[in-house]
Amino acid sequence: MATFSIAVATASDCHECARLLVNQLAEHDIDASTERLAHLLEEATTDKSRGFLMLARDNGRVVGIAYVATILSAEHCGPVAWLEELYVTPDCRYRGIGTALVTAVLERVQKAGIVAVDLEIDAGHNRVISLYQRLGFRRLERSRWVREFTQ
Numbered sequence: 408m409a410t411f412s413i414a415v416a417t418a419s420d421c422h423e424c425a426r427l428l429v430n431q432l433a434e435h436d437i438d439a440s441t442e443r444l445a446h447l448l449e450e451a452t453t454d455k456s457r458g459f460l461m462l463a464r465d466n467g468r469v470v471g472i473a474y475v476a477t478i479l480s481a482e483h484c485g486p487v488a489w490l491e492e493l494y495v496t497p498d499c500r501y502r503g504i505g506t507a508l509v510t511a512v513l514e515r516v517q518k519a520g521i522v523a524v525d526l527e528i529d530a531g532h533n534r535v536i537s538l539y540q541r542l543g544f545r546r547l548e549r550s551r552w553v554r555e556f557t558q
Contacts, residue, residue, distance in 0.1 A: 411470065411504055413511045416460035421448040423469050424460055431472075431494035435529055451476070458488070461511045463495065463504045471495040473508040475516070475524075485522035488512070493526075493535070505535070509542055527551055 416424055425445035432439045451458040456477060463471030473493050480487040490512060495504045516524060526544070528535055 411463050411465040411499075411502070411507070413461060413463050413507050415515075416448075416452055416462045416472075418449050418452045420460070420462060420469070421445045421452060424448050424462065424472050424474075427469060427472050427494055427496070428474065428492055430496075431492060448474070458491075459515065461508050461515070463499075463508055465499060470499040471504045471508050473512050475512055477521070480523065480525075483523040486520065488516040488521045488524045490524055490526035505538055506542070509538065513542065 422441070422445045425441045425448055428444055428448075429439050429441050448460060451474070452460060458474070458476040460475070461473040462469050471494060474491045476489045476491050478487050478489060479485070490509070493505060493508060495508075513524065524544075526539070528539070
């Protein structure tokens with residue numbers, strides 16, 4: 408039986424969310440600033456055109472987060488939700504929290520008229536593949552590239 412709850416994050420949740428995401432990014436060897444990330448998340452929670460965050464709480468403690476950014480996609484001919492980050496704290500994994508977060512994201516974006524949800528999985532991060540397959544996602548045969556700019 409689930410003892411956690413899922414809700415949309417507000418601006419007041421952003422610092423706690425940023426701390427969680429810094430931990431998640433560190434698992435992928437990405438160094439991130441809690442303050443910069445909190446600022447970005449505040450933009451997403453206050454400007455609905457940017458995206459949104461879903462939180463999982465267990466006894467009031469944030470134990471999971473899904474961060475969704477919204478873009479206009481030529482490929483999909485409409486607004487697309489990019490599931491930028493999905494993270495559940497290690498001590499709360501395998502309780503259905505990730506499934507509940509993604510399900511809540513899918514319900515929210517369908518109601519908003521979003522035409523697709525895109526995401527990426529890091530190579531070797533196989534434990535989440537079955538989650539996404541169960542929820543109707545399919546693998547695309549692509550290679551993602553990036554060029555970063557220092558600030």
